[in-house]
Amino acid sequence: MRRTLALQPARRCGISVAGRWRSRGLRIHDLAAIALAxxxxxxxxxxxxxxxxxxxxxxxxxxxxxxxxxxxxxxxxxxxxxxxxxxxxxxxxxxxxxxxxxxxxxxxxxxxxxxxxxxxxxxxxxxxxxxxxxxxxxxxxxxxxxxxxxxRNVEPKGDSREKIMADLGALPGSVTAFYAPLDPAATPLLAHRAEQPMALGSTFKLYVLSALAHEIAAGRRQWDEVVRLDQRSFPSGAMRDWPRGAPVTLHGLATAMISVSDNTATDQLIAVLGRDVVEREVRSTHAKPAQMLPLLTTLEFFVLKADLALARRFAQSNEQEQARLIAELSARLRGDADNAPPLTLDRPTAIDSVEWFATPADLQRLLGRLAALSDPTARAIMAVNPAVLAGRKADFPYIGYKGGSEPGVLNLTWLLEAPGGEWRILTLGWSNPAEEVDAAQLTAMAQRILALGAPAP
The missing domain is CATH 3.10.450 (Nuclear Transport Factor 2; Chain: A,)
Structure with missing residues (x-):
């Protein structure tokens, strides 16, 4: 069951969907990539x-x-x-x-x-x-x-951890930042409110990627396996406009899901793998998996946002009741956005209940599973779009990224390999139920955090 999260009160008061659906929520394009470029x-x-x-x-x-x-x-x-x-x-x-x-x-x-x-x-x-x-x-x-x-490059002047922490704390709403080795026993390089769950937006797709990669590692799937496209969600992503039944490989679906955050590709992978397989991946790394279960597809996410009465019923139900509600919704939608009601999502809507939630430590464990894979394919997919850190490839031999957003929600998450071979996570989350959040400010914070380097001994 998703519990309603108490967001810090604001101190001051996407996806572009054509036709009858118009939304700036769950922006699958990378806000981080356009914030400084x-x-x-x-x-x-x-x-x-x-x-x-x-x-x-x-x-x-x-x-x-x-x-x-x-x-x-x-x-x-x-x-x-x-x-x-x-x-x-x-x-x-x-x-x-x-x-x-x-x-x-x-x-x-x-x-x-x-x-x-x-x-x-x-x-x-x-x-x-x-x-x-x-x-x-x-x-x-x-x-x-x-x-x-x-x-490409931002070099802060006279910056410090204290200044960064103060600036993070001054942002309206609820803000989380965590920069640390993937080894959970290691000391974080920076942690700000790292114990609190974050709304992930499309960053949840890393769970789908990890589930797929581990199914392939177990020999149950192959990257070049071809499936027929029979799901259709809302933008972003171009696969919603492909012909129904079009053949596509699992590798192609995963690359579209991560690099351009294609919602249709995401829902197709969930359908192919089975919701239960992705939920098993959530349980394997999430300290409180009930915060993400039952796992929503992107289409179900949109439909709940469109019907606030249904969203409230969903938020107030236990996990079994939520699963029944989602099963009924899935039967009605049949994986097709044409069966969904209209929505205009231009302000924060149910961001504390209809979302995917995880703490930095949950994502740290998830990225640890991806980093430990002997097959580098999933990591190569994450590296297709490194977002604003593209200019830091001299500092990090590997940069993988996934972000997500909707009105009032932004998450930026990177998997990084340091020159000595140490794997690290950098994740920042910002939620504000009262107004939009500023992608440029949060991406600038990410640049500042990385510019600090490791703490002095």
Whole structure:
């Protein structure tokens, strides 16, 4: 039985579904991946044989222009190419600037380093509390507008554990952060309210991945096993638009489920494996599995969010009653989103009862099972989309990621391998029943935590 979780009161007061279903909940795309990455727009290569740029080069001029755009002082259309603007509209650019300034303080200036050519280099943005950098590419054609820009690295200035803990505690709602070796006996590198359960959103799909990987390890399934697509949930994910009965491998389903958080792929895997198999995986690592059982499919999640009376009945029932309710719901839906009622999910809705819940220690044990697999396939799937930590591959030979969100809920979880071979978990959760949570702030916290490194002995 899912008990209703008491969330810390807010101190101050997704998925985009087309047609009759419109929702920003359970955002299966990676909020973390877009929170700091401005854009990675294909840019024409710089002309070969360019000489080293001078101080008055187009790169230096565009660096100042980019800073002005992020401050809201310059029209993006004057600075970026039409192709870039088509991919990242002006309003989105301004919003990113606002988010970065909120996270790092005033933008003091911009400079160019690591020049690769007259039109390609590394942009450095100097904020009050951080130094942010990434590759920038200009068009080789005058007026040499910005054709590509990707913010990859964030280096906090004068940061400390105490500052991070204070900033985590100042966020409205309920916030959890945990950075530690996977060895449960090891001392965490950072822990903030790590004993409390977090709403996971799509991070719950790691349980499905682990269940699949262990079924394959036991010889009961194969990664290249082909099944027929007969489930259909709501976005995100493109598989909902594939023909019914389309052949797809278990590897393809798992990759879509984790890398782009495809809901249909997730529900298909649960159907193929059996709900009981995934629930067995939950029980194997979860200290209080009743917080996640019976396991909801993504389609069932949406339907409960659409009917608050049904959601309340579900939350107030014991595990056996919940299982009967879900069985009735499943029989009615028949795995098809067309049989679901309409929903507009644009504010926090039943986030303390209709969700998937786990503590950092639960996820630590789950990632431990994935890290211990002799077959690296599941870990390779997790590494397809490392989110905002892509720029830290020099620090971590392996980075695997899964995140999840709905209005009022955000979870970011990474499996990391340190250079010495030590496996680590970094997980952050933020829930607020009163308002949306800010992905940019939480991803900035993740960057700050990793920048601290190991504690002094």
């Amino acid at each position: 401005l854009a990675a727009v294909s840019a024409p290569p710089a002309a070969a044989g360019q000489t080293e740029a001078t101080a008055a080069s187009p790169l230096d001029e565009r660096a100042a222009d980019i800073a002005a755009v992020l401050r809201g002082e310059r029209d993006p259309a004057q600075v970026f190419t039409a192709q870039f603007i088509a991919a990242v509209p002006p309003d989105q650019l301004r919003a990113i600037g606002t988010q970065m300034i909120a996270s790092h303080g005033p933008l003091l200036g911009a400079s160019i380093t690591g020049r690769e050519s007259e039109f390609a280099a590394t942009l450095v943005l100097d904020f009050e509390r951080a130094r942010v950098s990434g590759p920038v590419q200009l068009s080789a054609t005058p007026p040499h507008q910005v054709a590509g820009l990707l913010i």
